[in-house]
Amino acid sequence: MxxxxxxxxxxxxxxxxxxxxxxxxxxxxxxxxxxxxxxxxxxxxxxxxxxxxxxxxxxxxxxxxxxxxxxxxxxxxxxxxxxxxxxxxxxxxxxxxxxxxxxxxxxxxxxxxxxxxxxxxxxxxxxxxxxxxxxxxxxxxxxxxxxxxxxxxxxxxxxxxxxxxxxxxxxxxxxxxxxxxxxxxxxxxxxxxxxxxxxxxxxxxxxxxxxxxxxxxxxxxxxxxxxxxxxxxxxxxxxxxxxxxxxxxxxxxxxxxxxxxxxxxxxxxxxxxxxxxxxxxxRTRVPVYEKKLKVAIRQPLASDRPARKDEKLSEIVKKRSSIIVELDPPKKLNVSKFMQGAKALKDAGIDALTLADNSLASPRVDNLALGTMVKEQIGARPLVHLTCRDRNLIGLQSHLMGLHTLGLHDVLTITGDPTKIGDFPGASSVYDLASYQLISMIKQLNEGLSFSGKELGEKADFTVGAAFNPNVKYIDKAVKRLEKKIESGADYFMSQPVYDINQLKAIYDETKHLDQPIYIGIMPIVSSRNAEFLHNEVPGIKLTSGIREVMAKHEGDSESSKQEGLAIAKELVDAACEWFNGIYLITPFMHYDLTVTLSEYIKERTNVIKHSN
CATH class of the missing domain: 3.20.20.330 (Homocysteine-binding-like domain)
Incomplete structure (x- = not known):
C-alpha cells in the first residue's frame, strides 16, 4: 500500500x-x-x-x-x-x-x-x-x-x-x-x-x-x-x-x-x-474529516492616518526643476555646523536635504536623529539614506518603522560601502538584503505588511529612491540594474557624481525610455588632491583628464581651487539641466557654501529660462 x-x-x-x-x-x-x-x-x-x-x-x-x-x-x-x-x-x-x-x-x-x-x-x-x-x-x-x-x-x-x-x-x-x-x-x-x-x-x-x-x-x-x-x-x-x-x-x-x-x-x-x-x-486516533473553521478577525488597516502634506519628490521632478542636496552627518558629536548648513540650504530653496547612512563605512551621527532635527527645527525636508550594510532584517524594519512614526517618508536605498574601507575594517558587513530587495520590502510596508508578512495595523507611505552608478564601462548594463530596481518598486533614482558633459548626454539617451526620473549627481571639487582621490580611489567616480589638469593648475591655492571647482560644477549643471529636471548636489567636506551657491545658481537659471519662454 x-x-x-x-x-x-x-x-x-x-x-x-x-x-x-x-x-x-x-x-x-x-x-x-x-x-x-x-x-x-x-x-x-x-x-x-x-x-x-x-x-x-x-x-x-x-x-x-x-x-x-x-x-x-x-x-x-x-x-x-x-x-x-x-x-x-x-x-x-x-x-x-x-x-x-x-x-x-x-x-x-x-x-x-x-x-x-x-x-x-x-x-x-x-x-x-x-x-x-x-x-x-x-x-x-x-x-x-x-x-x-x-x-x-x-x-x-x-x-x-x-x-x-x-x-x-x-x-x-x-x-x-x-x-x-x-x-x-x-x-x-x-x-x-x-x-x-x-x-x-x-x-x-x-x-x-x-x-x-x-x-x-x-x-x-x-x-x-x-x-x-x-x-x-x-x-x-x-x-x-x-x-x-x-x-x-x-x-x-x-x-x-x-x-x-x-x-x-x-x-x-x-x-x-x-x-x-x-x-x-x-495511534489512538482516527483521521478527522470535518471541523469548524476559525475565521480570524483581522482589524482593517487604519484609514484615519493623516495624509502626507508634501508632494512626492518623484512627482515634483516630473513637473519642474528640482534640487536635492546631500549634507553628510558629522563624524563628531557637535552638530551645530551641520544644522547651520542645513538651514542655509533650506533658505536657498532646495527641495530636500539628503543624509547619508555612515558613508564610506565610517560611523556618523545617526541620520534618523538628524533628519528629525532638520524637519522639526529648520522645516527642511529630510531624505534619509538606508544602507543594507549595517542592519539585519530586524534592524532594517525597526528603523523604517521609526522613520514612519516620525513622519520621515523619503528614503534612499543603497547597498553600502564595505566595512573594510572605513574606520572599523574588522566590523561585520550584514548585507541581509541587496538594495533592490530592500526596495521591495519597503513597498511591502506601504501595504501595511512587515517583512515577514505580518500585518502592521496601518500602511506606511514611503517614497523610495534608488542609487544609480553611470560611471561604468557599459552603461546599458547599469540601466538594466535600474530596470530591476524599478520592478522592485523604485520611484526615482539619484546618480553618482558625473564629471563629463558627453557622459550626461549618453545617460539621457540610455534612460529616456524610463518613467522614473533621475536626479543627476554633481559634486564640486575643492582641490587637485580631492580630484585625484575621487578619480583614483573612490569606487563609482571617474573624472575627465581635462578636469584633473585644470584643478592641478590651482594646486596649493585653496580659494582659487574652490572657485575653479565651482565653475566646473556650474558647467556640468548647465549641461545636466538640458536633459534632466533633477539635480543632486553632493556637499564636499561640509563646504555647504558651495552647494548653497550652486542651488541658488540652479534656481536663477531656471527662472531665467522660464521667463524667456
Missing part, C-alpha cells in the same frame, strides 16, 4: 530533526549533508532511532543537498553522490518498515546572495531527478518561505514523476507567508500545481502552527501535514538549544489531528523522544 493510500485511512507519523540532532551529538561539520559520506553510521543510527520511536515516514538527509548550497562548501561536484548515498542509508535503516521520502529544502530567503529563479530550477531539478532515480517512495519539500519557489519545485516534481509530493511551507507569521499570502491560499495554489500533501514546517513551535491550522480548511482530495520545531531556540555558550518537551508534543498531536492533519513529524530541535510521544498519541 502506497503513502497516499495509507493516509486515506490513518494518521501517519513522520520523523524528527536530523541536522540539530547531529549538532547536539557533536557532529559539527559545516555541511550536515556531507555526513552521508563521512559518517554514514551516524545517519543510519538516527534513522533507526526514529523508526523505533514509531515513525512511518523517514526523510533522506538531503535538505541542503543541492548544487547551489553545496557549492558553499566546495561540494557541488558531489551533489549526485551525496543524494544517492542518503537514499541508500535511509532504505538500509527502513528495511521496508517505513516510507522513505526524498527531502529537498527551499533555497530562497532574503539574503543578498539569493540565486535567480533559473539557477534554483536547475539545481533543484538535478537533485529531484537523482532522488527519483534512487527509488524514494515520495518527495518531501520543506522550509519553503517563497511561494513562487514552492510552486516551481512542485511542478518540477510532477513533471518528472508520479510520486507523492509533500510540500511544507514556512510562515513569516501566524497563518501568513512572506508577502502577506495566507497559508490557506498558498495551499490551494500548491494543490492545484500538483502537491498531494500540503503542510507547515520549521520556524514555529506547535502552538503557533496550531493557530494557523485553525484557519485552514481540511482539503477533500489532498492531505495536511505538520512538522513543528520543538520550541523557540535558546542560545547559550555559543550553541543553540531547544526545550525537551515530548509530553507537550503528545498533547499537541491530539489537537493537530482535530484540525484534520494526517502526517505529523518534527523539525528543528525534535528528537526520537518527541516522535515517540507523537506516535503514542496518533
Amino acid at each position: 502506497g503513502l497516499l493510500e495509507r493516509l486515506k485511512q490513518d494518521v501517519l507519523v513522520g520523523d524528527g530533526a536530523m541536522g540539530t540532532l547531529l549538532y547536539e551529538r557533536g557532529i559539527e561539520q559545516q555541511c550536515f549533508e556531507e555526513v552521508n559520506l563521512s559518517h554514514p553510521e551516524e545517519i543510519i543510527s538516527i534513522h533507526t532511532e526514529y523508526l523505533l520511536a514509531g515513525a512511518d515516514v523517514i526523510q533522506t538527509n538531503t535538505y541542503a543537498a543541492n548544487r547551489l548550497k553545496l557549492s558553499k562548501y566546495g561540494l557541488e561536484d558531489k551533489t549526485a553522490e551525496i543524494n544517492r548515498r542518503a537514499v541508500a542509508l535511509a532504505k538500509q535503516a527502513a528495511e521496508n518498515r517505513a516510507f522513505v521520502v526524498g527531502t529537498v529544502g527551499g533555497i530562497r530567503r532574503f539574503q543578498m546572495e539569493e540565486s535567480t529563479i533559473n539557477e534554483i530550477e536547475e539545481a533543484l531539478t538535478e537533485q529531484i531527478i537523482v532522488l527519483i532515480d534512487e527509488g524514494v517512495d515520495g518527495l518531501l519539500f520543506e522550509t519553503f518561505y517563497d511561494l513562487e519557489e514552492a510552486l516551481l519545485v512542485t511542478s518540477i516534481a510532477k513533471k518528472h514523476s508520479s510520486l507523492p509530493v509533500i510540500m511544507n511551507i514556512s510562515l513569516g507569521d501566524i497563518s501568513v507567508m512572506s508577502g502577506g499570502i495566507h497559508a490557506a491560499s498558498a495551499f490551494d495554489q500548491l494543490t492545484e500545481a500538483g502537491a498531494d500533501i500540503v503542510g507547515l514546517n520549521c520556524r514555529m513551535g506547535p502552538a503557533h502552527m496550531l493557530r494557523s491550522f485553525e484557519e485552514i480548511p481540511i482539503p477533500t482530495d489532498q492531505f495536511l501535514a505538520v512538522y513543528p520545531n520543538a520550541s523557540l531556540p535558546d542560545y547559550r555558550d555559543g550553541r543553540f538549544f531547544y526545550s525537551s518537551n515530548p509530553d507537550y508534543f503528545a498533547t499537541m498531536t491530539e489537537k493537530f489531528i482535530d484540525q484534520g492533519v494526517r502526517l505529523i513529524g518534527g523539525c528543528c530541535g525534535t528528537t526520537p523522544e518527541h516522535i515517540k510521544a507523537i506516535a503514542n498519541a496518533a
Whole structure:
C-alpha cells in the first residue's frame, strides 16, 4: 500500500530533526549533508532511532543537498553522490518498515546572495531527478518561505514523476507567508500545481502552527501535514538549544489531528523522544474529516492616518526643476555646523536635504536623529539614506518603522560601502538584503505588511529612491540594474557624481525610455588632491583628464581651487539641466557654501529660462 493510500485511512507519523540532532551529538561539520559520506553510521543510527520511536515516514538527509548550497562548501561536484548515498542509508535503516521520502529544502530567503529563479530550477531539478532515480517512495519539500519557489519545485516534481509530493511551507507569521499570502491560499495554489500533501514546517513551535491550522480548511482530495520545531531556540555558550518537551508534543498531536492533519513529524530541535510521544498519541486516533473553521478577525488597516502634506519628490521632478542636496552627518558629536548648513540650504530653496547612512563605512551621527532635527527645527525636508550594510532584517524594519512614526517618508536605498574601507575594517558587513530587495520590502510596508508578512495595523507611505552608478564601462548594463530596481518598486533614482558633459548626454539617451526620473549627481571639487582621490580611489567616480589638469593648475591655492571647482560644477549643471529636471548636489567636506551657491545658481537659471519662454 502506497503513502497516499495509507493516509486515506490513518494518521501517519513522520520523523524528527536530523541536522540539530547531529549538532547536539557533536557532529559539527559545516555541511550536515556531507555526513552521508563521512559518517554514514551516524545517519543510519538516527534513522533507526526514529523508526523505533514509531515513525512511518523517514526523510533522506538531503535538505541542503543541492548544487547551489553545496557549492558553499566546495561540494557541488558531489551533489549526485551525496543524494544517492542518503537514499541508500535511509532504505538500509527502513528495511521496508517505513516510507522513505526524498527531502529537498527551499533555497530562497532574503539574503543578498539569493540565486535567480533559473539557477534554483536547475539545481533543484538535478537533485529531484537523482532522488527519483534512487527509488524514494515520495518527495518531501520543506522550509519553503517563497511561494513562487514552492510552486516551481512542485511542478518540477510532477513533471518528472508520479510520486507523492509533500510540500511544507514556512510562515513569516501566524497563518501568513512572506508577502502577506495566507497559508490557506498558498495551499490551494500548491494543490492545484500538483502537491498531494500540503503542510507547515520549521520556524514555529506547535502552538503557533496550531493557530494557523485553525484557519485552514481540511482539503477533500489532498492531505495536511505538520512538522513543528520543538520550541523557540535558546542560545547559550555559543550553541543553540531547544526545550525537551515530548509530553507537550503528545498533547499537541491530539489537537493537530482535530484540525484534520494526517502526517505529523518534527523539525528543528525534535528528537526520537518527541516522535515517540507523537506516535503514542496518533495511534489512538482516527483521521478527522470535518471541523469548524476559525475565521480570524483581522482589524482593517487604519484609514484615519493623516495624509502626507508634501508632494512626492518623484512627482515634483516630473513637473519642474528640482534640487536635492546631500549634507553628510558629522563624524563628531557637535552638530551645530551641520544644522547651520542645513538651514542655509533650506533658505536657498532646495527641495530636500539628503543624509547619508555612515558613508564610506565610517560611523556618523545617526541620520534618523538628524533628519528629525532638520524637519522639526529648520522645516527642511529630510531624505534619509538606508544602507543594507549595517542592519539585519530586524534592524532594517525597526528603523523604517521609526522613520514612519516620525513622519520621515523619503528614503534612499543603497547597498553600502564595505566595512573594510572605513574606520572599523574588522566590523561585520550584514548585507541581509541587496538594495533592490530592500526596495521591495519597503513597498511591502506601504501595504501595511512587515517583512515577514505580518500585518502592521496601518500602511506606511514611503517614497523610495534608488542609487544609480553611470560611471561604468557599459552603461546599458547599469540601466538594466535600474530596470530591476524599478520592478522592485523604485520611484526615482539619484546618480553618482558625473564629471563629463558627453557622459550626461549618453545617460539621457540610455534612460529616456524610463518613467522614473533621475536626479543627476554633481559634486564640486575643492582641490587637485580631492580630484585625484575621487578619480583614483573612490569606487563609482571617474573624472575627465581635462578636469584633473585644470584643478592641478590651482594646486596649493585653496580659494582659487574652490572657485575653479565651482565653475566646473556650474558647467556640468548647465549641461545636466538640458536633459534632466533633477539635480543632486553632493556637499564636499561640509563646504555647504558651495552647494548653497550652486542651488541658488540652479534656481536663477531656471527662472531665467522660464521667463524667456
